[in-house]
Amino acid sequence: MVSVEDTTETLDDSTLIGHSMGDPERFAALFDRHADEIHRYAARRLGAELADDVTGEVFLVAFRGRGRYDRTLPDARPWLYGIATKVVSQHRRAERRRTAAMARVGADRPGTFDERSADRVTAEQLQPRLARALTRLSASERDLLLLVAWADLTYEDAARALGVPVGTVRSRLHRLRVKVRRALGGIDPFAAEEPQHG
Amino acid sequence: MDDEIRTFADGRPSAPPYEPQARARARERLLAEARGGRRLRLPRLGWQTAAAFGVTVVLVGGVAVALSGQGGTEIRPATSVVLSGGELNPRPDQFILVESDTMYGSHSVDASGGQTRYLYRQHRKIWKSVDGSKDGLLLTEGQEPRPWPGEPLPADAKSWRGSEWNQLASCPDLRGPYRDDYAFLSTLPTDATAMRDRLYQPVPKGKDVNADAAAFTRAGDLVRENYLPKPQRDALFEAVKTIPGVEAAEGVADSSGRVGVALGRVADWGVREELIFDPAAHTFLGERQVAVDAKAGAPKDSVLALTAQLDVSVVDALPDAPDAGADASCTPETQAPTPIPSESGSTTAELPAAEATITFTPEPTSAFAVESTSEPETGPTGTPEPTVTRTVTPTPGS
Numbered sequence: 370m371v372s373v374e375d376t377t378e379t380l381d382d383s384t385l386i387g388h389s390m391g392d393p394e395r396f397a398a399l400f401d402r403h404a405d406e407i408h409r410y411a412a413r414r415l416g417a418e419l420a421d422d423v424t425g426e427v428f429l430v431a432f433r434g435r436g437r438y439d440r441t442l443p444d445a446r447p448w449l450y451g452i453a454t455k456v457v458s459q460h461r462r463a464e465r466r467r468t469a470a471m472a473r474v475g476a477d478r479p480g481t482f483d484e485r486s487a488d489r490v491t492a493e494q495l496q497p498r499l500a501r502a503l504t505r506l507s508a509s510e511r512d513l514l515l516l517v518a519w520a521d522l523t524y525e526d527a528a529r530a531l532g533v534p535v536g537t538v539r540s541r542l543h544r545l546r547v548k549v550r551r552a553l554g555g556i557d558p559f560a561a562e563e564p565q566h567g
Numbered sequence: 568m569d570d571e572i573r574t575f576a577d578g579r580p581s582a583p584p585y586e587p588q589a590r591a592r593a594r595e596r597l598l599a600e601a602r603g604g605r606r607l608r609l610p611r612l613g614w615q616t617a618a619a620f621g622v623t624v625v626l627v628g629g630v631a632v633a634l635s636g637q638g639g640t641e642i643r644p645a646t647s648v649v650l651s652g653g654e655l656n657p658r659p660d661q662f663i664l665v666e667s668d669t670m671y672g673s674h675s676v677d678a679s680g681g682q683t684r685y686l687y688r689q690h691r692k693i694w695k696s697v698d699g700s701k702d703g704l705l706l707t708e709g710q711e712p713r714p715w716p717g718e719p720l721p722a723d724a725k726s727w728r729g730s731e732w733n734q735l736a737s738c739p740d741l742r743g744p745y746r747d748d749y750a751f752l753s754t755l756p757t758d759a760t761a762m763r764d765r766l767y768q769p770v771p772k773g774k775d776v777n778a779d780a781a782a783f784t785r786a787g788d789l790v791r792e793n794y795l796p797k798p799q800r801d802a803l804f805e806a807v808k809t810i811p812g813v814e815a816a817e818g819v820a821d822s823s824g825r826v827g828v829a830l831g832r833v834a835d836w837g838v839r840e841e842l843i844f845d846p847a848a849h850t851f852l853g854e855r856q857v858a859v860d861a862k863a864g865a866p867k868d869s870v871l872a873l874t875a876q877l878d879v880s881v882v883d884a885l886p887d888a889p890d891a892g893a894d895a896s897c898t899p900e901t902q903a904p905t906p907i908p909s910e911s912g913s914t915t916a917e918l919p920a921a922e923a924t925i926t927f928t929p930e931p932t933s934a935f936a937v938e939s940t941s942e943p944e945t946g947p948t949g950t951p952e953p954t955v956t957r958t959v960t961p962t963p964g965s
Contacts, residue, residue, distance in 0.1 A: 380835075381835070384835070391671055392603035392673045393600075400593070401594070404594070408582070412583055420582075422591055425593035431595060432649050439783065511704050515575070517572055518575035519575070519579045521576070540571065546570060549571040549574075550570075
C-alpha cells in the first residue's frame with residue numbers, strides 16, 4: 370500500500386486545494402510545499418521579522434479563500450504570491466523604511482558599488498542604488514518588478530498573481546524599465562558584467 | 568528577463584532562512600484554523616465555489632426530479648423519481664433544491680504531521696437561487712463514516728453526528744464563467760460540439776494543466792448539485808464522451824442503487840472519476856471514484872467516493888435557518904488581514920507595531936464558534952436516518 374505521503378507528493382497544488390475543500394487540514398500540505406519560498410520573498414521585501422508574520426498570514430488568507438482558487442491551475446505559487454503581495458502591501462510603511470535605509474547605506478559608503486564583483490549582495494542588503502531606484506517606483510510597479518526579479522515568476526505567472534492580463538504586465542514592465550533606467554542614471558551599472566548587453 | 572530587471576534580480580537581497588520554530592508556529596496556526604473550521608468549513612470558504620471543486624468536496628447529483636413546486640411543509644420522501652417527461656421549469660425568483668447522499672475521502676493531517684483518512688458521508692440539501700440573484704442555503708447532516716479501504720477507522724472520524732446550516736452567498740458577476748445557477752446553465756449550448764468547447768473554456772492558464780482533465784472536472788461541476796435543462800443535459804453527455812481519456816461503462820450504480828452509464832476518466836492521482844448518468848434522460852445520478860493504481864493510496868478497484876443525487880425540485884422560498892453560518896466567498900479578495908492569534912508568550916507577537924500599517928480588524932473568531940444548536944437527532948445507535956434534521960418549512964413567498 371502506498372503511503373499517504375507519497376500520494377500527497379504526487380498531487381498538484383490544484384488537486385490538493387480541491388481535497389482541502391472537504392478536508393481542511395490537508396491544506397497544510399500546501400504550506401509544507403511553499404512556505405519557505407513565500408517566506409524568502411517576504412523577507413526580501415520586509416526583512417526577517419515581518420516575514421514570519423506575513424508568511425503565516427498569507428497561508429491563512431489563502432486557506433480561507435481557497436474556495437476561489439481556479440483549479441485549472443496546477444501550480445498555486447502565482448496565487449500565493451498574489452496574496453503575499455497584498456499582505457506585504459499592508460506593510461508599505463515598513464517596506465519604505467527598509468528600502469530607504471538600504472539606500473542610505475550606499476550614500477554613506479560610496480565604494481559599495483564597485484565591490485559588486487566580489488560579493489554584490491551582502492546579507493540583508495540591497496544594492497543601495499537599486500534601493501534608491503525602487504523608491505522611485507509606484508507601489509504597483511514595485512510589486513510587479515519584484516515578483517519577476519525576486520520571486521522569479523514568469524510574466525504569465527506574475528500576471529496571474531496580480532490579476533492582470535499578461536499584455537498589461539509586458540507594457541508595465543516596459544514603462545518600468547524606462548523609469549528604472551532613468552533612476553539609475555541612464556546607464557546600466559552592471560553593463561560591464563554582461564558583455565552581450567546592448 | 569533582461570536589462571534593468573536582471574539588474575534587480577542579481578541585486579536581490581539575501582533572505583534569512585525561515586526559522587523552524589516560527590515555521591512550525593505558522594503551520595500550527597493554519598492547522599488550528601483548519602480544524603476549527605471543520606464545523607463551519609463551508610461558511611468560511613464559500614461553499615459554492617467548493618462545488619466548483621468537485622474532487623473532494625461536494626456532492627453529487629443525480630436525477631430524479633419531482634416537480635414539487637411550492638414546498639409543502641412535509642419533507643418529501645427521498646424516493647427518486649426518474650424524470651419522465653416532467654422537466655422543471657423554474658421561475659427566476661424561485662430556488663432549485665437538490666438533495667443528495669455523498670461519500671468522499673477525508674484526509675487529515677494531525678499536529679505531528681501524521682495523516683489519517685477515511686470516507687466521510689453526508690446527506691445534503693442545497694437551495695440555489697434560480698437566477699443567482701439571491702443567496703442560497705445548504706444543509707448537511709453527518710452520516711456514519713466508512714473506513715478508508717484496507718485501513719481502520721481513525722479516531723477523528725468519530726465525531727460525525729450533527730447537522731449544519733450554511734448560507735451560500737451568491738455573486739454571479741464574481742463567478743463569471745464558473746456560475747452554476749439555473750439561469751446560467753440554461754444558456755449553455757444545446758449542441759454537443761459547442762458544449763464541448765465550453766468545457767474547455769476558460770482555457771487553463773497553468774503550464775502543466777491537462778486541458779482534458781480540466782474539461783472533465785468542469786463537466787462534473789456543471790451537473791453536481793445542479794439542474795440542467797434537457798437540451799443541455801443531452802449536449803453535455805455527448806460532449807463528455809468526446810473528452811480524450813473518457814470511457815463509458817454501462818451498469819454502474821450510484822449510492823442509492825440506481826444504475827446508469829458512467830463516463831469515467833483516470834485522474835492523475837490514480838483514481839478513475841466517474842459521472843453516472845441516466846442512460847435515457849441523461850440526468851445526473853451520482854459520481855464514483857475508483858482506485859486504479861498505487862497513486863490512489865488504496866487497493867485497486869476500491870471505491871473512494873460514491874454519491875447519489877436523489878431529488879431535484881423547485882421551491883418558492885428558503886426554509887427558515889436563522890443560525891446558518893455565514894459565507895464570505897463573495898467578499899472581495901482583498902480582505903483585511905485577520906490577526907494572527909498570538910499565543911501568549913509567542914515571540915511572533917513582537918511585531919514592530921510602529922511599522923505595521925496593518926489594520927487588524929479583529930475577526931470575531933468567536934462568532935464562528937457557531938455551536939450548531941441542532942442536536943444530532945440521529946439515534947444513539949449510530950444509524951442515522953437519511954431524513955432532514957429540521958423540518959423544512961419553506962415560507963411561501965409573496
